Amino acid sequence: MDTIKLYLHSMRMLIRSQLEYPASFILQTIAQLVMEGGEMLAVILLVDRFERMNRWEAGDLFFFFGIMSVTFYLTECFGRGITGNFPYLIRTGQLDTFLARPRGILTQVLCSAVDPRRITCIAVGIAALVMGCHLSHVTWTVLKAALFAEAVVCGFFLLLGLFTVEGIFCIYSVKSVELVNALTYGGRSACQYPVDAFPRPLRVLFTVLAPFALTLQQPASVILDKPLFDGPVWTAFLSPLSGIVVFALVWLWFQRTMRYYRSTGS
Amino acid sequence: MQYRGAVLGGVICQVFFGLILIAVYRTLYAGKPQSMPLERITSYVWLQQAFFRMLLASDPDLLDKIRTGGIAYDLCRPLNLYGFYYVRIAAQKLTGSLMRAAPMLVFALLLPKGWGLAAPATPAGLLLAAWGLGLGLLCVSALENITMGFTMRTLDSRGMQAMLNLLMMIFSGNVLPLILFPDSWQKVITLLPYAQLLDAPIRLYTGEAALSEAPGMMMIQLGWTIVLTALGVLFWQRNQRRMEIQGG
Numbered sequence: 001m002d003t004i005k006l007y008l009h010s011m012r013m014l015i016r017s018q019l020e021y022p023a024s025f026i027l028q029t030i031a032q033l034v035m036e037g038g039e040m041l042a043v044i045l046l047v048d049r050f051e052r053m054n055r056w057e058a059g060d061l062f063f064f065f066g067i068m069s070v071t072f073y074l075t076e077c078f079g080r081g082i083t084g085n086f087p088y089l090i091r092t093g094q095l096d097t098f099l100a101r102p103r104g105i106l107t108q109v110l111c112s113a114v115d116p117r118r119i120t121c122i123a124v125g126i127a128a129l130v131m132g133c134h135l136s137h138v139t140w141t142v143l144k145a146a147l148f149a150e151a152v153v154c155g156f157f158l159l160l161g162l163f164t165v166e167g168i169f170c171i172y173s174v175k176s177v178e179l180v181n182a183l184t185y186g187g188r189s190a191c192q193y194p195v196d197a198f199p200r201p202l203r204v205l206f207t208v209l210a211p212f213a214l215t216l217q218q219p220a221s222v223i224l225d226k227p228l229f230d231g232p233v234w235t236a237f238l239s240p241l242s243g244i245v246v247f248a249l250v251w252l253w254f255q256r257t258m259r260y261y262r263s264t265g266s
Numbered sequence: 267m268q269y270r271g272a273v274l275g276g277v278i279c280q281v282f283f284g285l286i287l288i289a290v291y292r293t294l295y296a297g298k299p300q301s302m303p304l305e306r307i308t309s310y311v312w313l314q315q316a317f318f319r320m321l322l323a324s325d326p327d328l329l330d331k332i333r334t335g336g337i338a339y340d341l342c343r344p345l346n347l348y349g350f351y352y353v354r355i356a357a358q359k360l361t362g363s364l365m366r367a368a369p370m371l372v373f374a375l376l377l378p379k380g381w382g383l384a385a386p387a388t389p390a391g392l393l394l395a396a397w398g399l400g401l402g403l404l405c406v407s408a409l410e411n412i413t414m415g416f417t418m419r420t421l422d423s424r425g426m427q428a429m430l431n432l433l434m435m436i437f438s439g440n441v442l443p444l445i446l447f448p449d450s451w452q453k454v455i456t457l458l459p460y461a462q463l464l465d466a467p468i469r470l471y472t473g474e475a476a477l478s479e480a481p482g483m484m485m486i487q488l489g490w491t492i493v494l495t496a497l498g499v500l501f502w503q504r505n506q507r508r509m510e511i512q513g514g
Contacts, residue, residue: 027429028428031428031429031432034429034432034433035428035432038436038441039441041442045448046442049294050298052298053297178272178276178279179275179278179279182282182283189283189287190289190290199289202285
């Protein structure tokens, strides 16, 4: 409870400090809008040309894009400490100061940054979701809404876990390892489309190793009434938990790795 | 060549992105084949990914100098500032992208048909594409110097620069190949300066543009390069006359 209070307090402070330069903030926020708008435009144009992708129609594709985009940028916004300058903290030895404080390392890293500029990206994602719901005639129920919320929360933790892997590699190698981007940013680019669009190796990668398919897409497809993987309804609530499992595993791995941490500072 | 590990990691990442994009287009094609052969799209994706570095803003030194006031020393030097940075940016883009492009293109050529980079439509097309890529490089360097001009004015590079760079990503065909844009849009966007960087050479390579179209395309490339360079020179001259130097 204490940790959550601490987190909220740092978020409030950080957001306030970012808003100190409103002109720069607004320009950058608009830049984010152009970026995510461009991604969405690509999907719209593809749908316009090809009409459908396997059994997924226009609305379904917008919905998949939307849920990915909302989750990814919520993580980029509120998990910025881990998704952003975590490798930098390790490279410069700033992580040392965290070791001296009576709180968990990951908690402190998480509290160290926020990125409110992403709000426009989240807005684009929401627009895509609304369009998707409208075109695919989604009938919302309480159960579906709960499933959606669960998927986004679990996706948040999945992404935090994957970004933490980058930090872990960085502790071993000091250099930041671009390769991990394949799982994080690559996962985002790939899994804005339903995973059954991909050949088997990629499908396995995004179902088992970085389970975007289980965390985000299975719930999304159930909400669209076209389940990606067959199974009784309750399994749809079970599959997003894989995101939490990944986070937990990575967290344990991180704790072990910290024993090897040798500071780069002087 | 000092950071071989980083380059290799970057290349592998870029290849992975390329494979993802191609997988998506392949699936879409399976659903509704288009008049344009699939190999053209896969080649397009690989060439875009290979020369992606050319589009990225590449000179952090100049940004630092503007921010810290170090640019004052450059102003004292007896050289044409615009020309100096133009050549510098062009050289950085060329070496950065060639180093990454070479291994990627070899890999892409080895992939099976329908996944990889197809051979050029005609030998002449390849030569023209290489020539066009050179013109594209001149054009993109001119564009970047204009962006730098804005930075000299505002000192904060992030907002304006991010915006111009994003427009570049979209309209140069990096997010979505320009050949997949609606046909009516293509008539307009292929005329924009952004399309001259990579899209025009790639069209010549894949045979999307016939050889007879090449002179016209090159004229557009050359025209934009001249216009953008002229604009950049004027902008920089104005900036230099009333430059505020940071620092103390």
